[in-house]
Amino acid sequence: MYSSVGVIESARKVFCEMPERNVVAWTAMVSGYISIGELEMARLVFDWASQRDAILWNAMISGYIVLRRDMEAARELFDRMPDKDRDVMSWNTVLLGYAESGDIEAGERFFMEMPEKNVFSWNGLMGGYMRHGRFLKVLGVLHRMLRSPTGVLPNDATLVAALSACSKLGAVNIGRWIHVYAETSGFGGNIYVGNGLIDMYSKCGCINDAMLIFRSMETKDVITMNAMIGGLATHGRGVEALELFEHMLREGERPDGITFVGALSACVHAGMVEKGYAYFRLMAEDYSITPWIEHYGCMVDLLGRAGLFNEAIDFIASMPLKPDCVIWSALLGACQVHNDVRLAKLVMNKIIKLEPEDVTNYVALSNIYGAAGRWREVAGLKWAARNNNSRAKLPGCSFVEIDFEVVEFCSFDARHCKTSEIYQVLHGLKELLKSAGYEPEVYEPVI
Incomplete structure (x- = not known):
């Protein structure tokens, strides 16, 4: 009891006065020291322990x-x-x-050594890959799990992780398969899976499939509302997102910071400046939510896109938080919408x-100059980017889903066995678009 509430000295006194100490007592002391961050003392007690069990x-x-992330x-x-x-x-x-710890390759090897695996083992491996952006690997683990002879079946956490990977990859067909699996495996009414499906479809x-899931859910929580409001906002259906947000408030459901990010984003897409101001004030005044940098970014985006520079x-000047690149980039994006070259240059200096070493900043301003036909400035940016030793822009990578398989491809990719045929098809599509009258905006590259 003493160790569990952190009163470790009292716990130690009782422990030392015990005529006999069993494994429960040793475990309590070790856990107590760990709970207050005293790893050395915990190890000392552990080494002294006359009895040890798995716990x-x-x-x-x-x-x-x-406490240490000390895997060694x-x-x-x-x-x-x-x-x-x-x-x-x-x-x-x-x-x-x-x-x-990030050593997911060692984790994979360790996983393969395990004599027995339960659902938490599989989820742990999936979570590791998910945490480090290895989304294809997440789906690969699910595939291996379902084919494993051990008979371990997914739980709701497994399905949510897989759905999240699908949402990152845009793998909607695999997501639909997981949806069917969930419905036929007893997870149809599970709120966590439902939330994952809304997020994935959005x-x-x-978005219409996401709405169907949303309407079918008998139980909803704030995560459900956040996923649906954010999804509608992202799809440009700001008015519907705000209607849902208003309904949430009327029903007495308490929004959180993420809810307000979605609501403010909806205001951006709907161009509702006054409503955005009202929600921003409501967040602090009625719900005691201190605005995050994301909320300020939405407001700057809202004002900028409305031309209210x-x-x-x-x-921005009134913000209690120091403006970061998210804030200035939101204003730079608005400059691009309104082709305001003068302000874009000032904002770029802030960014x-x-x-200073992120070349994508130069690319953004280069696009604004290019749209205005100011090629001399584009050339100047190209020189500045090289002179500042800016990091080279990483090749863009995308994913395509074909026959329930997700394939990664990058700019100038030549890894596929049918590379020449792929580029022939791409060239044909390009010529077809040009013949239909499409003229892509092509600017001088910065690097």
Whole structure:
């Protein structure tokens, strides 16, 4: 009890006065020290322990992972653990450590060594790949899980991770398959899966499917509302997003910071400046939510797109937070919409001071100059980008889904076995578009 509330000195006194100490007492002291960040003391008690079981070993291993991200020490302790104490939870603890530390390749190797895997093992591996942007790998783990002879089946967390990967990849057909699997496997009424489906369909361009899921859900929470409001806003259906937001408020449901990001984004898409101001004030006055940098960014975007540049600049000046590149980039985007070259140059100077080596900043202003036909300025930016040793722009990568398989391709990619045929088709499509009257905007590249 004492260690669990952090009164570690009282716990230590009681512990020292005990005539006999069992494994529960040793575990309580180790866990108590870990809970207050005293890893060295926890290890000292652990080494003194006359009895150890799986729970005690797992607590100490977890301490190294949670407090230090020290996978070397955690793995050393795991390897010392007697086989009789090493259970699937022990393996999962180390696997999760590898996933969170970023060494997902070591985590994959460790996963393959596991003599027994449960659903949390599979979810841990998926979560590691998800955390580090390896979305194709996430879907690959799901495929392996479903084909595994162990018979371990996905739970709601498994499906949510897979749906999130689909949303990142735009893999709507795989997402639809997961939807069918969820419905036929007893997850049809699961709120977490429902939220994941709304998010996936919205981000894959299927907003009507997202609406169908939303309307079919008997239970909704703030995450449900956020996903639907954000999805509608992203698809340019700002009025519908705001109607849903207003309905949420009338029903007495409490919005959070993410809800207001969606509502303000909807105001941007709908061009509703006054309503945006009203929601921004409402957030702090009625719901005690301190605005985030994302909220300020939405307001700058709203004012800028409406052509209210003086108001946008005054708004930035009044911010209690220091404007970052998100804020200035929102204003730069508005400059591009209204072709305001003079202000764009001033804003660009702010951005370059914050991120002088990011070449994408030069690209944005170059596009504005190019649209205005100011090629001398474009050439000047090209020289400035090289002179400032700006980071080279990474080749853009995209994903395409064909026959339930997601394939990655990058600019000037030549990895595919049918590269020549692919480029022939792309050239044909380009000529077809040109013959139909389409003229792409092509500007002088900055780098």
